[in-house]
Amino acid sequence: MQTNLVIVESPAKAKTLEKFLGEDYKVLSSYGHIRDLKKNEFSVDLNNFTPQYEIPEEKVSLVKSLKTAASKADIVWLASDEDREGEAISWHLAQVLGLNVEQTKRIVFHEITKTAILEAIKHPRHIDINLVNAQQARRVLDRIVGFKLSPVLWRKVKPALSAGRVQSVAVRLIVEREREVENFKSESSYKVTAVFVSDKTELKAEFSQRFATQEEARAFLKSCQGQQFVISDISKKPMQRVPAPPFTTSTLQQEAARKLGFSVAQTMSVAQRLYEAGIITYMRTDSVNLSTLCLNACQKEIEDTLGAKYAKRRQYQTRSKGAQEAHEAIRPTYMDQHEIQGTAPERKLYELIWKRTIASQMADAELEKTIITILPVGSKEASDANFVASAEMVTFDGFLRVYRESFDDENMEENETTTIDEKLKENQLLDYKEIQATERFSQCPLRYTEASLVKKLEELGIGRPSTYAPTISTIQQREYVQKGDKKGEKRAYKLLTLKAGKDIKESEKSEIVGNEKGKLLPTDTGTVVNDFLVANFENIVNYNFTANVEKDFDEIAEGKENWQQAMEEFYKKFEPQCEKVLHERNEHKAGERVLGIDPKSGKEVSVKIGRFGPVVQIGSATDEEKPRFAQLSQGQSLQTITLEEALELFKLPRELGSYEGASVSIGTGRFGPYVLHNKQYVSIPNDIDPMTMELSDAIKLIEERKKAEAAKHLKSFEEDAEMQILNGRYGPYIVYNGSNYRLPKTIKEPTELSYEQCLEIVEKESAKPKMAKKKKK
């Protein structure tokens, strides 16, 4: 009997597969890539663009066990995903496991169903080296861009910054959107609405044109005064609405954000748990495809619960750029499972996925749209300036029965549903009860949320399902972008009201506009880095850069282009560009702004991104005296800070007085403003202004801090002052001789532990092997 080894990328997939295949098949997982460029080195030979691969430390033992399994098996089947990355994984596996690259069996399937797998086993192929080369090109290009561009930023802006093909475009989108919002000038126009009456029936309608000025709106209302109206036309037309396609990673992230308020990372971690439990299919996918198995299950489910007329089998086409469709869409594994056990987020996300999947296989919703055209009595018929009342009636709910997609820019007023009385007839006369002209403003562009940024990146073909969430976290970690709220502003708008039998009345109301929550806002660093990159590397941060290199990768994958030559072509132009920018001598640093002259010293005051972030500087390095520095405080910005505000910052540190016999002073440091008392630092929260706070405010903070310290302290021991039990972020733990030790999970009441028991725990914990430190020699 022959023994087989199948290697897939994900352990959950391996588990499922093993059930489908017989006993002669052992299924193992590679846990993604097993080899990569070296982590901390450039690792590409610039003479011929040969990559230097290594097995990362954390994969060494895994690779060892794969090797052993491979040597024992008669046949090894490489079953990584059918896309560029998957092909490369198979190639690396073949090389590392010592398999023959030309002859090893390579199989692929897009859905984890028994038929798909058995079919795949029947039709093995070999590794497609062209596709592998396309991946190597992608990998090497990203390394070149990232590792050449980042050092330019270290030199020109600030150490430890980063730039890359994906992250830098993400930051650019956010910076540019912020500018659009800043520069947005809203234009107002007048929208005219009316309430007509006939007998006891009321009918709401809107005038088909808007008026640019109040005068025009007033003149129009004047012309309506005392006027009678007539229904010139009632038309009805049927309309259809179609369901949204099943979820991909990007659309799941968007809907979970809109409907459930999940962050992108939260959605992915909940989905991961559902996937590992075998409840949903793979959650990192760009495909909207559903397996026949699922289509059948949906159809049965819909027919059984709602009836055959609700079912409509559909297969969707992926529209997104660069999609590689290695998996199915995200869907429940079993469609007859309407809900699941689990935590609240798990249940909610599952319900969302189930509904979206079911709805995608349901009938169109059918609506009847009624449009009533209303004209002033005696006016010419064919005019396109008229009042229009419209209403939509659902005649067959179809998929709407189950699921309705949400949108980011949902406009509340448009959602008002008007019903139209069936008794109304053509040529019927109407009187107005009220006609109103309301000042409306053009809509300011919305700042990006995590999810709407993902949507935009996907549209541009930048990034992959597996990287959307990490990219968003990277640009926040580098402090290019912050998640935050923008307070709305009050805006007044005018109203002109004409009531039956009365004159036109003018009034004013106000509304709050521009209130945004949880939006991505660029920091000073993000803005300066972006402007620097746009000024010097527009070709790289261009929105089409990825799309263009993808064309090259496609050529390589088709065997029409040599990948190393393609890299050389790119590097030939890119390298001199980096060199030029790196050695340019500029009078001012990137993003530097001169605010004016310090009246005290007569020296220049400027702001820029310093070694530790945005900073004000008095004087320059060429002066005899060293320049003075002060960090900008929270909420201040390089772009908007004034000379006066900048000079204020130099008033710290300042003495407030004394408390309990020790002086209390206020300063500012690495982690913002602080109160210093008895060598103890207490951070000042954002809502207190360190410039104006008084001694009593500082004492309050000092006392609060003491209280918090006391709450943290759970127990000490008479036997040994060095042994303490403290309460921390991850629950109680032991501090002994300056080191921390975890408590075993079995301990319920840590305060009841004796000194001896604590010592025992310390000994056991220190015997455990420590995690290898990240730092390499």
Add this chain to the structure above:
DNA sequence: CAGTGAGCGAGCTTCCGCTTGACTT
């Protein structure tokens, strides 16, 4: 966590895409 910063100097930072756990104070 720590209260810094302008250059002789030592050495570090960084990319994107595949995958999961083990671990944190």
